[in-house]
Amino acid sequence: MTITINGKPEVLEGSTVLEVLKLKDIDPQMVAVELNTQIIERDQLATTSIKEGDQVEFLFYMGGGS
Amino acid sequence: MDFNEDQITRYSRHILLPEVGGKGQKKLAQASVFLIGAGGLGSPAGLYLAAAGVGRIGIIDSDVVDLSNLQRQVLHHTPDVGRPKVRSAEEKIQVLNPDVQVEYYQERLTAQNALELIKQYDVIIDGVDNFPTKFLINDACYFADTPLIHGGILRFEGRVFSIKPKQSACYRCIFKQPPPPGLVANCQEAGIIGAVAGIIGTIQATEALKLILGIGQPLTDRILDFDARKTTFREIKIKRNPNCALCGLHPEITELFEHEQEICQLPPSGTVAVS
Numbered sequence: 001m002t003i004t005i006n007g008k009p010e011v012l013e014g015s016t017v018l019e020v021l022k023l024k025d026i027d028p029q030m031v032a033v034e035l036n037t038q039i040i041e042r043d044q045l046a047t048t049s050i051k052e053g054d055q056v057e058f059l060f061y062m063g064g065g066s
Numbered sequence: 067m068d069f070n071e072d073q074i075t076r077y078s079r080h081i082l083l084p085e086v087g088g089k090g091q092k093k094l095a096q097a098s099v100f101l102i103g104a105g106g107l108g109s110p111a112g113l114y115l116a117a118a119g120v121g122r123i124g125i126i127d128s129d130v131v132d133l134s135n136l137q138r139q140v141l142h143h144t145p146d147v148g149r150p151k152v153r154s155a156e157e158k159i160q161v162l163n164p165d166v167q168v169e170y171y172q173e174r175l176t177a178q179n180a181l182e183l184i185k186q187y188d189v190i191i192d193g194v195d196n197f198p199t200k201f202l203i204n205d206a207c208y209f210a211d212t213p214l215i216h217g218g219i220l221r222f223e224g225r226v227f228s229i230k231p232k233q234s235a236c237y238r239c240i241f242k243q244p245p246p247p248g249l250v251a252n253c254q255e256a257g258i259i260g261a262v263a264g265i266i267g268t269i270q271a272t273e274a275l276k277l278i279l280g281i282g283q284p285l286t287d288r289i290l291d292f293d294a295r296k297t298t299f300r301e302i303k304i305k306r307n308p309n310c311a312l313c314g315l316h317p318e319i320t321e322l323f324e325h326e327q328e329i330c331q332l333p334p335s336g337t338v339a340v341s
Contacts, residue, residue, distance in 0.1 A: 006300070029249060030245060030250060032241050032242075037303050039240060041309060042242075057302050059240060061197070061218075062219065062220045063218055064218060064256065065103055065107045065192065065193045065194045065195045065200075065218060065263075066107070066108075066139070
């Protein structure tokens, strides 16, 4: 299955958003996840399925400023 | 108000722009911007907003200038080490453009003072270095209904986006709450290319000017992420989140509060601290 992660097409075998996070070795607490421009709540990551052509954005925290 | 000859010369490159003109320049002179943080982001933002002729600039920062700040905090110069950042910032802005009225507050932004301060300005610039204050600013701007230009920097990367409360996605629509302490480098341990702060702070200033002038497309409902390693900008479309605890359909946050401040770990000896 090909999905687009942060703008780049990738071939991955996960069926839910949480599985994709695990395959990418990303701690769910470290990112906000957007699926096709919709924010996915953290407690829904395991139940939100991913399909061919989906656009996923992992938005990491960026807290600096000074 | 009318501009004198010197002012017309000073702002001539603005006035030449059809989208600005004398009318726009007057809007800038009558506008006010509040810089929260006079550091890496606040420095370039403050300098460009002052040079642009924004009539009133507020600055809040409780820190004093440290030698390690000078690598990127271009409002502060070597003789300023040890001085309050707000005093140093006020001086530089005043020398750059005496037309600007500067108001400064040598204190931290808190749940007690945030709303009252933010209400006094037209546009807010987030230039703080910690998550709890970023969330506080987001919430206060929502309650004050004041547009906010959010900025963040880390290592080689930067992020900027604008928030028009009740109209566009807010910080909490995307990030519900600060990350658990210790999980995300945000204090002194990570490092930052100084010029990246310049890029993000300057975009924040540009977006503030656009909002005041009412020109172009604001950076709302999209996040702009910059990566200096590849020199790429990436735009991520976002939208208001109906489940947002602040601006969603069933808000749970109805008054200002402060998330617990993360306690910065002292860097191991031999490393260089960056704040």
